[in-house]
Amino acid sequence: MSASLGGLKVSVEYLQRDNEAKTTEIELLKEQYQVQVAKLRMLEQQYQDKFTAQAEELTSVKARANNTELQLEWLRTEGKEKRVAFSASLLASGSGNIGPFNTQRPLVFRNVVANIGNAYNPNTGFFIAPVRGAYHFEFYLYGGGHASHPTAAVLVKNGNPVFIAYEHQPSYVVNPSKAVTLLLEIGDVVLLHQWENSRIYDSDNHHTTFSGHLLFTM
Known part of the structure; x- marks a missing residue:
């Protein structure tokens, strides 16, 4: 057990x-x-x-x-x-001198060859910016030499002078010109004023011209 x-x-x-x-x-x-x-x-x-x-x-x-x-x-x-460009010459027809005048006066370029975007007004000479951006302008003047009267115009932005093209000699032909790039806001106005006591010539050959175009918006 x-x-x-x-x-x-x-x-x-x-x-x-x-x-x-x-x-x-x-x-x-x-x-x-x-x-x-x-x-x-x-x-x-x-x-x-x-x-x-x-x-x-x-x-x-x-x-x-x-x-x-x-x-x-x-x-x-x-x-x-936003495609904006224009180019115009001074006289719609005929030939002759504009001026001289005692004061500056707006130049109205009536013979429009291009006005893309319709920002330029051939009745007033005003270019009104439709958009904010950088714009480039060029103007070419033509005149005969004169002892007392230069050939000159100034580009004006909103009533303020920017650049002037000026040439004065007693004889022969003068052809002052200028170009500028501006930053414009919507509604800014750009035009040319004829310089006081100056003469500017144009004809059917379109010697005197004003052009501008939008480079890019901003």
Whole structure:
């Protein structure tokens, strides 16, 4: 009986040790499983982050492409709507001298050969800026030499003189000219004033001219 109890005790102890070993193994397997689950979740998160980043990048690229397309369309429209250029000579017909006068007087260039955008008025001689931008103007004068009268005109912006073209000699032909680039606001007025006591000549050959055009908007 005593021997049987001893054998049973040994068997129980063996089973306990085996159970403890299996429990330890199970715990180890649980830990390994948890590590694998953590790795899997990390990979899933990395994939999700990468996918999200790619999706955001794709959205950003699409947005930039759409914005570029809108800018191109705006530039195409802007270019069509903001084309401004004119060129005119002084006399509509005939020939002769203008002046001299005691004071400065506006010069009205009536023979218009181009007036794109209709910013120049051949009835008043006024160029009125339709958009804010940089504009380039040129004017060429013609006159016969005279002892008392020069050939001269001044470009005026909003009533203020900017550049003058002036030449005076007692004989032969004079041909003063000038060019200028101006930043104009919408509604600014540019025109030429004939200089006081001067004479300016024009004919059907269109010697005396005034031209301008929009370089770019701002």
